[in-house]
Amino acid sequence: MTEFYGPDFDALSAQDPEIAKLLLSELTRLRNNLQLIASENLTSPAVLAAMGSTLSNKYAEGYPGKRYYGGCEEVDKVEIIGIDRAKELFGAEHANLQPHSGASANVAVYLAFTKPGDTVLAMSLPHGGHLTHGSKVNFSGKWFNIESYGVRSEDELIDYDELRETAKRVKPKMICSGATAYPRLIDFKKIREICDEVGAIMWVDAAHFIGLVAGKAIPSPVPYADVVSFTTHKVLRGPRGGMILSKAEHAAAVDKAVFPGMQGGPVMSAVAAKAVALKECLQPAYQAYAKQVIENAKTLASALEKEGMRAVSGGTDTHLALIDVRSTGVTGKVADDRCGKSGITLNKNAIPYDPETPAVTSGIRVGTPAVTTQGMKTSEMPVIASLISRAIRDGEDEAKAAEIKREVNALTSKFPAYPR
C-alpha cells in the first residue's frame, strides 16, 4: 500500500479482535457456500476500498458546488465524476447518487412526484412487488392509496390489459413497474403508452435488473421512464446504496426530494464506491458478465425443471428464477431451510397465487449474479440444480445434508469468492 487511505485489517484485528474474527468468518461463509440470493453479489476489492475510505467522515449536505459545509472540494469532484459516469452508462439526462438504499430512493420518488393520499398503481406484492410498492406495513401503503396489478394465472406474465383497465379506472398519479421476483422482461414501451393514456408519471423501480441494463444485456427503461430508481448492490455489483435517474425536466424535483426532502448528509464513501462500480460497468468485461449472468440463470432454471421442479412462467429472461417446489412435497420454507443446512444460500419466495402464507410459501428464488462473478458458467448450472434438488428432497437427513455440503465446498473451492 502506498498511502494510508483507511481500510487496515491488521489495525482492526489488534483493536477489536471480536469483530475482526467475525469479518473473517463471514468471508469463510461466502467462500464455502453457494450464493444464490438473487439480490446479492460480490463487489470488487476496489469498490470495498472506496467504501472503507476516509470519505466516510465528510459531511456534504447539498450537491457539488452547493454544499452546506466547507471542505467539500475533493468530494465534489468524486460526486461529479460519479454523476457523469451514470449519465454516460445509462444515457440518462439526470442522475442522483445520494440515496442510502433502494428503499430510500423510492421514498424520494414518492416525495418528488406525489402527495400523501395520491393514487399509485404498482405490481401487487404477492406477485413480486416490493415493500415500497404499497405494503400495509410500509410508508407507501400507510400514506398512499395503492392500487395494484399482477400476473395472469395461465402464464404468470404481467397482464398489461388488466394494467391498462385498472389505470383507466383509478387514474393513478404514478405507475410503478419493476419487482423483486419477476423473472421476465417488462414491456416499458407499453407501460409508457398506458402512462400517457391516463396522464401518469412513469416510475420504474429497476433495483433488481439495472445491472443487466448497465451491461446492455436487456432493454433499458431509461428512454421511456420519467424516473428510474434502483439499488447499486444487486446485479450492478456496486456498494450497498441507491440511485435515481430521471428526465432533465424532473432533475430539480428529484434532487430536492433526496436532499433536503428525506436525507441529510450523503454517505460520500458510498458515492465514491458507486463511481468506482459505474466505471467497472462501462468496461466490455462487465457486458460479458451481464450476458453470462442471464445465460447461467436460463440454464439453471431449465436444469431445475429437469430435476422435476416448475419454473414460474416457464423460465427466465433475467438473472433470477422463481421455482415452484410443490412437486417435491415440501414448502418454500422447508426447502430454504434444507438448502441452508446443505451450504446453499437462497430464499423462500411466494409464487403467483400461492396457497401458502408469505412466511411459508411454495417457492424458492434463485439468482446467478454472485456465482457468475465467481466465474461459474453454464456447465456448472446443472451441478448446482442437482445439489439444490438433493438438498430439498434429502436434506432432512443430517448425514445427507453434510455430504451435499461437502460437494458444495468442492464446487465453490474451484471458484472462490475473493480469491487470494
Ligand SMILES: *Cc1c(COP(=O)(O)O)cnc(C)c1O
Ligand atoms: C431490493 C429492492 C428494493 C430495496 O432496496 P434496499 O436497498 O434493500 O432498500 C426496492 N425495490 C426493489 C424492486 C427491490 O428489488
